[in-house]
Amino acid sequence: MLKFTVAELAKYKHEPLHVTETLDVKEALMTRDPEILDVSAIQLDAYISADDGDFLLSATLAGSLTVPSTRSLEPVSLPLDFSFSEVYVQADDRKDKYENGELVITMEDDELDLQAAVLDHILLSIPMQVLTPQEAAGTAMPSGEDWEVVAEDDFKALQQDEKAADSPFAKLQGLFDADSDKKD
Template sequence: MEWSLEDLVKNHRDEPLQFNETTDVKEDLLNRKPMQVLDVSPVLVKGIVSVEKGHALVYAHVLTKLTVPSTRSLTPVELKLDFSFTEFYVADAGALKQFDESDVVIVVKNDSIDFDKAVADNILLQIPMQVLSSDEKATEELPEGTDWEVIREEDLEAHKAANKVVDPRLAKLKEFFPDQEDNH
């Protein structure tokens, strides 16, 4: 989806533009984030574009399925995304001071709003920091291998203490600094 800001301002001052389209952002996302995004189904985007004071306000609701790697095992995990976002589009940077800091305001270049790119950007923002497969959620086991293991942060201190081995030749040095803690 691509719109001209000038056309939106001319033709939709009185009546908002409503849209209900399916778009394909798979190639864009796979090119931009090949390690983070494995697959994307076609994206259903519904919303309205209203114009006020020469600016376009776009409200969109997005539905899609995204396949990403598990953050623990890299196993493909399917995420169902169902979210909304709002963005303002302005013709020049001087208009930015009219908006709150929390508003998403985009300065349009060459009078063209590439809304597919906006949809792709917002899909990337929806990927959680931690993604686990259903098997990983169901078990307490963490991955491990030869000479390595994953441990929980809360178990880290106990793990450090259990694996702390002091070279016996250096143990006598501890007597010189009795008021110092072990981790200094």
């Protein structure tokens, strides 16, 4: 486990604790998000330093994740290669000294759980829209018998056309145009 107590971390106020691990988090990620199809081994390279009773974490993650396409449900491999940083404090009142944009977390039971941070950031890195390379390159949408997926802009245009056709005055359109041609 990648849990460190405050007493262990306090030893690293002059030089940061360097953690390099290869993590097998497949089961944990798939439990938290059942849509995840597969997870490779995750390479973790992290530094944890003590700063006046607070702890600063800077970590880099690398690996890959397989999730379904949001359009066709085909498996899509997403490369993971990103960094994140967090500040851990022992009490809520210590959060005030940090800026609003910084991620400040209050430690529970005087422990820093690095694996929980890794899992959280991997889940947050999954984009809302995931497409296969073919789906991203083309405009073709999936379809079937009596159904099809349409783009939002196409759907709005289709709705406007239907509203115009359903109008009670739609049948009268062009009525006076024909009369004006006969008078000339």
